Each structure stands twice: as C-alpha cells, then as structure tokens.
C-alpha cells in the first residue's frame with residue numbers, strides 16, 4: 001500500500017479502563033475507498049477501537065492518524081468534521097417524519113446550522129435526497145412515516161442519513177443486528193455500493209453477512225489483532241475457529257465446524 005492510499009492508520013494503541021487493557025498495542029491500516037470487516041468474540045475490543053477512532057475514548061498510548069495527521073487528541077466533534085462518521089446499532093431516525101423528510105433533514109444538517117432553518121428543499125438538496133432514496137432502495141416508501149418502516153428499512157434509512165453528510169470514513173457497528181436473511185443480503189449490497197466513494201469499516205458477528213461483504217477481515221482477540229485475511233483463509237484457521245467460536249480443536253488441529 002502506498003502512503004498516499006492510506007486513509008486511516010491506528011498505530012500501536014493501548015486503551016485502559018481502570019487498569020484493564022481493553023486494547024493492547026493494536027495497529028491497523030485502512031486504505032482509501034476500501035471496505036474492511038472487523039470480527040472477534042465478545043469483549044475483543046471492537047467497539048472500543050471504533051470509540052478510539054472517533055475520539056470518544058483516549059488511548060493511553062499510541063496514535064490514530066487520518067490522512068497522515070494525528071487525530072488522537074481531537075474532540076469528537078472535530079473528528080466528525082473531518083468526515084469520520086459512526087452509525088450505531090440503534091436507528092436514530094425521526095419517527096414523526098417521512099423517509100424523504102428524514103433524508104432532507106440529514107442533508108440540511110450536513111450543511112450546517114443555518115441550512116437547517118430553511119424550510120423546503122433547494123434543488124441540490126432535492127437531488128441529493130433522490131440519490132439517497134435510490135441508494136437505500138426506499139424510493140417506494142419515500143412518503144411513508146419512518147415509524148412505519150420495517151426494522152431493516154429503518155437501518156437503511158439511517159445509513160442513508162449518515163451518507164447524506166458524505167463521510168470519507170463510515171464506521172458501522174453491527175448494521176444487520178435483528179435483520180432477516182433477506183434484509184441482511186440487501187444491507188450487504190447497500191454497503192458494497194458505498195465503497196469507492198466512501199471507506200467503510202464494519203463490525204459484525206453474522207458470518208453470512210461477512211461472507212456477502214466479500215472484503216478483507218481483521219480478527220480482534222483480547223484487544224489485539226489476532227489475524228487478517230479473507231473469510232476462506234480464516235475459516236480454515238483452527239486458532240481463529242477456537243477463539244472466535246469458542247470451540248476447542250479436534251485432534252489433528254481441525255476445527256469442529258465452519259463459521
């Protein structure tokens with residue numbers, strides 16, 4: 001990877017909570033316009049890593065660099081202003097507004113406080129809302145109240161709202177939690193369509209979803225990078241099977257089951 005291709009570089013960070021090291025000497029490089037998946041057992045440090053990237057948690061040591069600049073000591077709002085955006089598990093849509101209105105609010109918010117006070121949509125905002133409706137596959141539900149959307153649709157709307165701010169780096173924490181298999185497949189498609197224009201880092205436990213994302217995977221364990229590779233390679237790695245699925249190896253080192 002050329003240094004100019006690098007968007008995010010986590011350099012040797014350690015994060016402690018009252019002496020407990022949730023992350024230990026962790027390093028990670030993420031290329032511009034790429035998709036990366038983070039997996040690992042409960043408590044591996046995945047959420048803490050995202051918290052550290054967005055400036056919510058300060059590492060005891062190490063550095064988080066974005067486009068070559070250290071962002072480790074920046075407050076959360078300054079990190080967000082650089083185009084690093086995190087979507088949490090719970091959807092944050094405004095239930096009393098339609099899908100279209102939610103997307104419009106998100107477009108206005110991204111332009112700052114003054115744009116938010118202007119009623120109605122400018123031509124460019126209306127165009128952007130149309131693009132986001134297409135991206136999220138919610139065109140047919142554009143006038144529906146967000147409260148009436150199915151769980152998966154709400155998640156897509158929220159992804160659309162996050163994308164409205166045109167983030168460079170999008171951090172998604174378990175975007176398919178609670179989704180049906182069909183919704184999960186559509187979410188994978190949506191996320192894949194973001195790659196290139198955006199860089200996306202996804203945490204998820206659902207291996208069917210991870211498979212559909214078809215992207216390089218970083219496995220975290222006990223606050224450290226345990227392995228990096230594609231799903232096929234990781235599935236045939238007995239140590240990954242053991243830590244990730246909590247399954248002991250069979251005699252001869254073969255895992256009991258595939259993820």
Ligand SMILES: Nc1ncnc2c1ncn2[C@@H]1O[C@H](COP(=O)(O)OP(=O)(O)OP(=O)(O)O)[C@@H](O)[C@H]1O
Nearest residue numbers: 017020021022040041042043044045046047048049
């Ligand atoms: N604010 C905190 N105070 C104390 N310990 C914390 C705090 N946040 C996280 N931890 C601990 O740090 C470790 C890593 O937690 P983290 O939530 O990052 O793991 P995770 O990989 O995201 O797990 P999960 O998949 O269950 O969400 C865990 O042992 C957790 O209990």
